[in-house]
Amino acid sequence: MTLFPATLRSPHFTPALLFVNTCGSFLVLVSLSTHVGSVTGSGLLAGAVLSAPWLPALLLAAPLNRLLARRAPERLVRLAEAASLLLTAAALAAPGSALLAVATGLVLARGFFEAVTRSATSVVLRGAVPAERLDRANTVAEIGKLTGLSVGAALAGPAGSVLSLRGLIAVNVATLALSALLAWALPTSAGGAAGEKGAEETAAATRLRIEDPVLRRLFARFLLVAFWQGFHTVAVTVVPLTLLGGGTRLVGVFVAMSAVAIFAGSLAALPAQQYLDRVPSAVWAVLPMPPLLAAVLVGRTAPTLVLYAVFLVLFEVAFVHFNNRLLAAASAEELSSVVTLRATLLPSGVAVSILVLGALCDLAGAVPAALVVAAVTFLVTAATGGTRQIWRRTVPEA
DSSP: OOSSOTTTOOGGGHHHHHHHHHHHHHHHHHHHHHHHHHHHOOHHHHHHHHHTTHHHHHHTHHHHHHHHHHSOHHHHHHHHHHHHHHHHHHHTTSOGGGHHHHHHHHHHHHHHHHHHHHHHHHHHHHHHSOGGGHHHHHHHHHHHHHHHHHHHHHHHHHHHHHSOHHHHHHHHHHHHHHHHHHHTTSOOOTTOOGGGSOHHHHHHHTSOOOOOHHHHHHHHHHHHHHHHHHHHHHHHHHIIIIISOOOHHHHHHHHHHHHHHHHHHHHHHTTTHHHHTTSOHHHHHHTTHHHHHHHHHHOOHHHHHHHHHHHHHHHHHHHHHHHHHHHHHSOTTTHHHHHHHHHHHHHHHHHHHHHHHHHHHHHHOHHHHHHHHHHHHHHHHHHTOOOTTOOOOOOOOO
16 A cells, blocks of 8 residues: 555655654653653663663664665665554553553663664665765754754653653654654655665675775764763763852753754754865864863853854764765665664764763863863874765765
C-alpha cells in the first residue's frame, strides 16, 4: 500500500519528520527525567533516564550497521516510526502503579528505533538530493532535529504541570502517528536496497569500520564536537555557580542563553554553506577555542555570557561543517558505517567527556578544564592534518 503518490514524495519532508520525532521524544524524556528525579531524589537516576535512549544504539551498533547497509533507508524509517508508535501506544495500557517503570523501559527500548530514524534519514538524503544541494539538505535536517529537541525540552515543564505522565505519553503517540505518516512521504531509493548489490560489495558495506584514511581524520575531528558537548554540559552549571559566583537564577539565564546560541549557530550555518568549504577544515576545529578561553578567563558575568555565546555559535557551525563533510565524503560502501558510528560514538563520547571534564571541574575548576579542551582540540587538529584534499565524492542523482 502506498500512502503518498510517487509525485508527492520528497526528501524535503525529512526536516519535518525529524522535528516531530524529536519534539515528542524529548517532551516525554525530559518530563520523565524530572519526574524520576523528584520521586527518587537522585540526580544520578534522572541523568540515567536522559541518557537511556542512546544506550541501545551503542550496544546494537553492528546490527544497526547491517540494517543500513542491506535495507532501503526509507523503509527502515517507516518501520522504525511504526515500531516506536506501537510501543508507545502499548505503554498507555500499563496500570498506574507500573506506569513509571514502563515509561522508563519505553524510552530505553525506543532508543534503537530513534537511532535508525536519525541514521536512515541521512542515507535517504544522500541518495535523493543532488550533490550540489546535499550540504543544504543536511543542514536543514539538523535544524529540524535541533528545533524539535529544543521545543520538546522547553514544553516539558509547562506540559508536565498540566498533564499526567500518561497524558504526556498520549501526546507522544500523536506526534509519532504524524512522524510515521511523514515517513511514508520520503522518496523511494533509486538504486533499491543495499542487499541487491553483489555479495562482495554487500559484505564490505556491513563491516563496521572506516577504511578511508581521509574519512578517518574527518571523523576524528567530528568527535571533537562530542568533547566540546561534554564540557558544555558540565559548564552550564559550573560556570555560573563557581566561576561567576551566581545562583540558580544565573544558571537558568546561562541555560537559556546557551539554547538560543546553539540554535542561532545552526541557522547561521545554513546561509554560510557556500563559504564553509573555502576555509580549511582545521580552522573550523580551532575557531571556537579563543572565545571559550576568553569566556572563562575574563570571569565576569556579562562578558562571559557574550563570549560563551560566541563559542556556542561557532561550535554549532563547526558541527554542521564536519557533519556535512562526513556525509558527503563517505563512499557508498562506507556510508552505513559512517552514519552508524555517528549515531553511537558521538553520544558515548559526550558521556565520557562529561565524566572526565566533570571530575576535572570538581578538582581544579572551570578554567583548567577549558584549557584541557583547547589543548586536546589543537592536538587532534594537528594530528589529523591532510583532510582538505577530499571534500566531496561524486554522488549520483536519484
